[in-house]
Amino acid sequence: MNKIPQDFRATIITNSPPIAVALSQHRNIEVINLGGIFYKQSMINVGVETYQSLSKMRADLYIMGIYNIDIESGVSVPTMQEAEIKSCMIDVSTEVLSMLTKDKFGTVSKHIVSSIENISYLISDEIPEQVRRDYSKEKVLLID
Numbered sequence: 001m002n003k004i005p006q007d008f009r010a011t012i013i014t015n016s017p018p019i020a021v022a023l024s025q026h027r028n029i030e031v032i033n034l035g036g037i038f039y040k041q042s043m044i045n046v047g048v049e050t051y052q053s054l055s056k057m058r059a060d061l062y063i064m065g066i067y068n069i070d071i072e073s074g075v076s077v078p079t080m081q082e083a084e085i086k087s088c089m090i091d092v093s094t095e096v097l098s099m100l101t102k103d104k105f106g107t108v109s110k111h112i113v114s115s116i117e118n119i120s121y122l123i124s125d126e127i128p129e130q131v132r133r134d135y136s137k138e139k140v141l142l143i144d
């Protein structure tokens with residue numbers, strides 16, 4: 001969070017208490033911390049309360065970390081609760097920016113979040129050439 005300029009203005013919605021705490025150091029950022037059941041492994045809030053709060057909001061941009069992504073299966077995560085929250089955030093957002101490491105391409109978890117077509121921007125440390133060819137058929141902008 002120290003890369004965010006101190007004069008940056010935004011309202012940020014998060015279900016991650018650690019992110020909310022880190023953002024509290026920025027005087028021009030309003031933080032909306034979604035409640036719910038704290039899932040320790042991922043350090044996020046999940047559950048009905050989180051989902052209901054989120055479903056009543058709108059966001060310009062959703063910055064989504066990716067556990068797994070596959071051109072055919074889409075974005076997936078290990079738990080149903082995480083999949084529901086990520087899917088809801090996609091639904092309430094105008095654009096989706098996703099970040100991942102190259103080892104996540106071509107992998108699938110148990111619970112589907114979304115198809116590739118719902119991602120606006122995909123940022124990775126290195127994008128393999130085959131992935132670049134496969135994803136060029138989709139509307140997603142690849143950035144490495």
